[in-house]
Amino acid sequence: MIILKSALYTAFVTYDNDANAKLQNNETKPMDNALYRDYPYFADIQVMIFIGFGCLLAFFRLYGFSGMVFNFLTATFAIQWAILVQGYFQFSHAGKIHLGVINLINAEFACAVVLISFGAVLGKTSPVQLLVMALLEVPVFSVNEWAALKYLRINDAGGSILIHLFACYFGLGVTFVLYRPRLNEGHAKENTSYQSDILSVVGTLFLWVFWPSFNSALTLKGDDQHRAILHTFIALSSSTLTAFALSTMLNKNGKITMADIQNVTLAGGVTVGASVDMMISPAAAYALGVMGCAACMLGYKYLSPFLARHLRIQDQCGIHNLHGLTGLISCAAGICAILTIFTVFSTMGVAALGGILTGFVLKLPYLASPSDDLCFD
Amino acid sequence: MIILKSALYTAFVTYDNDANAKLQNNETKPMDNALYRDYPYFADIQVMIFIGFGCLLAFFRLYGFSGMVFNFLTATFAIQWAILVQGYFQFSHAGKIHLGVINLINAEFACAVVLISFGAVLGKTSPVQLLVMALLEVPVFSVNEWAALKYLRINDAGGSILIHLFACYFGLGVTFVLYRPRLNEGHAKENTSYQSDILSVVGTLFLWVFWPSFNSALTLKGDDQHRAILHTFIALSSSTLTAFALSTMLNKNGKITMADIQNVTLAGGVTVGASVDMMISPAAAYALGVMGCAACMLGYKYLSPFLARHLRIQDQCGIHNLHGLTGLISCAAGICAILTIFTVFSTMGVAALGGILTGFVLKLPYLASPSDDLCFD
């Protein structure tokens, strides 16, 4: 186990030495304003990735002494890897990757994709499997993103298609291959404590608070970015209120469940993504938030059990509801040019196929074998 | 209970549909700089409202599985409501509310007013009562703010009068009506745990760290805002040191009490509010912090018990000390033009009257009846 891991890290360090060689003569002379335009959004997204996702994962004791630490490791790994892969496809000129804060933002988006996909398989994969999944997902994501932006020239400011839909269908592809029938009856270790609930609410709140920065980081500057921030805030807030209302109505005794708060309140941020910088009017943003929330809530209640039982898709954290259904609504709401529709389906196809292949890699005997208890503890 | 709540939410959703109609043809073409000027402060205030207040309320188990979640619900509700009400009074032209990040900042201030007022009645009101209180307080606050800014043209950059004094006297008005004699003897469930103490200290720290952004978000840009940030930092820091010193001196054994840290350290931020952008000199800011802290500390020790016993005003979290006394000191320190004095007293009057009326609404039998245990759990 240790040997495998050190092999993994040795391979990784070598690869990064290559990267260094590529970057070495790099002329890093960014425009003054590029930094000041991008850095505040980068800082916010840093908080979302490391604190927000970290706290959300804190409740998972399977990944060793703290899901937060595992999130720390994976996020750093994925960002570094994405800087290189995306750099190769999108930011290389004359054989050099030109590095700026904007690359870091793009790499953190790739990292978010990986962390979202994890949601489908958390609890039935070992840490090493998850690292391999990150290793494989980043290139597939980068190629799909590069192709869509370069050849199809679609507008997807908030990343509903290229981030959320991709992450969702990749994750579903992986979980489809890793199907474990016995898990449908529930698992003894899935319960959480009062303390871990508090932590994951804090994580949700950090994601909620900085989501406008996430959705607007890559828009055009000026009024486009202003609209993106307003729409994201409005959609998040309407989806939050809808989530509380629906949670009260759908659950017995009018109790609000923790899972609803943690997941469904964020649905509006995804739903508004594909059209976040357009002149869709605040009212439309509000409606998108409500619709996304309703779809997400109903998905948790009816679609997830259906997928698990009949299609062999066990979606542990329900990413199909929070990122799949809402992503589709978002795309429908964006101006549906032929190319956008094509991008939606090709992204879903590429993601699902990549996920399925990754799933088979993860099933290779020497990856699946490590006992989780020995690895991180 | 569920029916009441769904009725509340149905009414709410209808109302927001109205809002949509109003906003629909809105021309959201903000100036480029408006966003970049305002967004960093908005992001900081977001953290204060959702993380800071959320963690402060985390210790309250009465409001269901987590005060943090209840804070999330109320804050979202109040901000959305305030965008409409304030928009109607202050930001509407030609029948349309013109929406920008600046509106969101104003709405978060209205939300802060509601959350401060809650401090007076926490523990003896049901969640539904608190939502109704938010529903009623936002319009009263908005009318008072609009009248003071439009007709009296006062300067209240840090909101000592319009935010803190208003919130305080509104809350006291409500708690005056909801007087429960038996609570004066203390309550078994009021004690907190080590863990909830840590969380509320984290909440206090987030409020402390970003308070300069709160006090300076609506000042003139340039040196006014620079002064506002410096004064707020100085006043907060002097009031923090004074709080530690006084806490050591006033308490037996020289022990520092948790409540002092959570509340009194923030007094300086309020005291400096009304004159935060003026040329009052750093020394005056320092002195204001010390005075505010001392008044707040003595208020907790002597005034709060007096109010509870003799004036039927049970101020659970002592908002009269942290927001009332300090607000008055702040006003006295501001240039006392006749109009400012008039604003102070009219704000206190409007707030107290609004609070008393709201208190009577909250006493209506179908609002007071819900058992807290059944609602959020």
Added chain:
Amino acid sequence: MIILKSALYTAFVTYDNDANAKLQNNETKPMDNALYRDYPYFADIQVMIFIGFGCLLAFFRLYGFSGMVFNFLTATFAIQWAILVQGYFQFSHAGKIHLGVINLINAEFACAVVLISFGAVLGKTSPVQLLVMALLEVPVFSVNEWAALKYLRINDAGGSILIHLFACYFGLGVTFVLYRPRLNEGHAKENTSYQSDILSVVGTLFLWVFWPSFNSALTLKGDDQHRAILHTFIALSSSTLTAFALSTMLNKNGKITMADIQNVTLAGGVTVGASVDMMISPAAAYALGVMGCAACMLGYKYLSPFLARHLRIQDQCGIHNLHGLTGLISCAAGICAILTIFTVFSTMGVAALGGILTGFVLKLPYLASPSDDLCFD
């Protein structure tokens, strides 16, 4: 004990009244841009000092009900003190200290120095001793910083020499004097809980996330600051991955230890400090991160026990590894002008001497005597 403390505070408040007199006629008319250039970095550093360090110290129950609260007190105290001392040396013109947000940033750096030095003596000093240490360290630091910047004109954007090396050797000087042989066998109260581990990981993450702001706050604006942010991010991320890999390899069973995550992941941020704004290429930043991490990790494993046993230097939190060794690597990586080398050694000498003298002051009987249990509880 109380009398001593109130005496301390009375002395402090008097002194600050003097300060007020000095500042009173101050013309605070900052350039517009100065605020907008500096404030975002100030806000980030605020979070690092109060939330990041606070959470890191939360696990220490010796300092009363919460290390977080003690961090709050000390940080506020040190920043206020540093504003005056640094102001006297660096920002005074015509007998007045000219105050701006940039002073606050500098003061927070001085505060960081104090908090780093604390790491060497935590657990064997009383709160009052630590406050006295803060009182004495800030002037020594300020004089050294002022002399180095004014007369030696060195470039130390990230503060590897003036902040990290100074803090390290000052702390080692103090701990050398306060040597307690019996502590080498370990102490019963040193163990931590699951909950405090989570909190300190959150603290580490906040430091990690905002470290680019820390390292770039005082660089030249424009491409220098852009490079500083990129290099810091790259070095942090490479040192984090190296820390995970080394932790797995060096520890039995391949388990990752908590202490490694909390400390060693941050090593890259220090190592890259002295050359953070130079054209060292991203690859060099990556390599510096790896080297810093390796040195830090090996320091914890071999050097710290050696220092404790043979040189009477008990370095509780291993600051010599995280700030000393890495600081030296950082200096070696910076362009080694004669003056830089001179600064390195003079800083180490001044720091160690100041620390030793401070250690003797802390040993004065009326400071050492207070029982920790009575003081903060």
